[in-house]
Amino acid sequence: MSDTSINLDELRQRIDQLDSDILNLISERANCAQQVAHVKLAEDKDAVFYRPEREAQVLRRIMALNKGPLDSEEMARLFREIMSACLALEQPIKVAYLGPEGTFTQQAALKHFGESAVSLPMAAIDEVFREVEAGAVHYGVVPVENSTEGVVNHTLDTFMDSSIKICGEVVLRIHHHLLVSETTRRDKVSRIYSHPQSFGQCRKWLDAHYPHAERVPVSSNAEAAKLVKTEWHSAAIAGDMAAKLYGLEHIAEKIEDRPDNSTRFLIIGNQDVPMAGEDKTSIVVAMRNQPGTLHALLEPFHRHQIDLTRLETRPSRTGVWNYVFFIDFKGHRDEPRVAAVLEEVRLRAADLRVLGSYPIGVL
Numbered sequence: 246m247s248d249t250s251i252n253l254d255e256l257r258q259r260i261d262q263l264d265s266d267i268l269n270l271i272s273e274r275a276n277c278a279q280q281v282a283h284v285k286l287a288e289d290k291d292a293v294f295y296r297p298e299r300e301a302q303v304l305r306r307i308m309a310l311n312k313g314p315l316d317s318e319e320m321a322r323l324f325r326e327i328m329s330a331c332l333a334l335e336q337p338i339k340v341a342y343l344g345p346e347g348t349f350t351q352q353a354a355l356k357h358f359g360e361s362a363v364s365l366p367m368a369a370i371d372e373v374f375r376e377v378e379a380g381a382v383h384y385g386v387v388p389v390e391n392s393t394e395g396v397v398n399h400t401l402d403t404f405m406d407s408s409i410k411i412c413g414e415v416v417l418r419i420h421h422h423l424l425v426s427e428t429t430r431r432d433k434v435s436r437i438y439s440h441p442q443s444f445g446q447c448r449k450w451l452d453a454h455y456p457h458a459e460r461v462p463v464s465s466n467a468e469a470a471k472l473v474k475t476e477w478h479s480a481a482i483a484g485d486m487a488a489k490l491y492g493l494e495h496i497a498e499k500i501e502d503r504p505d506n507s508t509r510f511l512i513i514g515n516q517d518v519p520m521a522g523e524d525k526t527s528i529v530v531a532m533r534n535q536p537g538t539l540h541a542l543l544e545p546f547h548r549h550q551i552d553l554t555r556l557e558t559r560p561s562r563t564g565v566w567n568y569v570f571f572i573d574f575k576g577h578r579d580e581p582r583v584a585a586v587l588e589e590v591r592l593r594a595a596d597l598r599v600l601g602s603y604p605i606g607v608l
């Protein structure tokens with residue numbers, strides 16, 4: 246036996262020992278989570294098991310403690326899965342997302358809740374809201390903005406008619422691929438299916454590489470992936486999850502025009518989330534249609550030095566609400582300076598609703 250094989254055996258024995266230690270520690274952690282569930286139930290028979298603020302703290306702490314060689318995000322992803330399995334012991338979490346299966350929204354749901362959550366596809370954004378409101382699922386995941394294509398208006402509009410709360414956010418890097426089935430004639434692609442937003446995100450690449458192919462918009466990338474399965478002259482633009490689900494092959498990878506292309510998703514639910522330490526608040530404000538409205542709305546934020554992260558205007562859907570602004574800012578509604586700003590804005594506005602304070606996305 247050479248020296249390398251002796252070393253390899255020794256290293257594998259060491260790995261076996263470490264795996265046994267990790268196994269015992271994970272089991273001990275899972276036991277703790279089960280005890281947490283008993284404590285929560287003893288305090289309240291309608292106890293809420295999923296605690297977004299605690300999860301954010303756990304993941305941030307792990308990232309801060311990590312000394313490598315695995316990078317902090319990778320390490321946090323591993324702990325994400327451990328926590329997801331621990332939560333499933335307390336209560337299996339059901340999450341509705343904008344489907345069908347294989348969409349980026351499903352990927353976002355699994356990134357946020359981990360693989361132990363049960364994810365259920367819905368046909369439309371309002372259905373995700375309805376399922377959460379009806380208590381058929383614990384949480385919902387909907388897209389809200391893309392760095393290239395901008396806001397998902399439908400999601401914002403649905404908040405106007407709903408009492409649902411925002412419990413969290415998750416940002417996903419969006420990589421699009423040009424996909425075909427194994428029977429596709431790659432040199433004869435004359436039609437490309439995708440969601441309109443994805444066409445928007447890959448416009449320049451398509452103009453350069455497939456200027457003559459017909460671009461057919463469909464309801465989701467996953468739907469596009471499904472369609473090309475049976476058409477020898479068609480391709481789809483979709484992500485990894487859809488490619489895997491429908492067994493498609495890549496003609497070209499990462500064809501999005503901007504390398505930092507990402508989408509932000511919201512986690513919606515029925516609970517108010519306590520402070521995590523690094524939080525965001527989302528509000529919707531209706532202002533009267535008069536001069537100086539926008540200044541009056543924003544001035545308190547400026548004076549209290551609160552960092553706005555997003556401002557969107559949507560047409561009002563009732564006579565009272567002339568202008569409706571969706572505002573995201575850093576801070577939690579329970580912080581005194583945030584509470585003070587909210588009070589001031591409330592006095593100036595025709596209406597104000599806090600959609601939620603929640604931890605800034607960690608992963």
Ligand SMILES: O=C(O)C(=O)C[C@]1(C(=O)O)C=C[C@@H](O)C=C1
Nearest residue numbers: 281294295296299300328331332
């Ligand atoms: O700390 C809790 O409240 C727990 O339930 C434990 C735990 C965890 O595994 O760390 C599990 C689920 C919650 O969402 C948050 C954290």
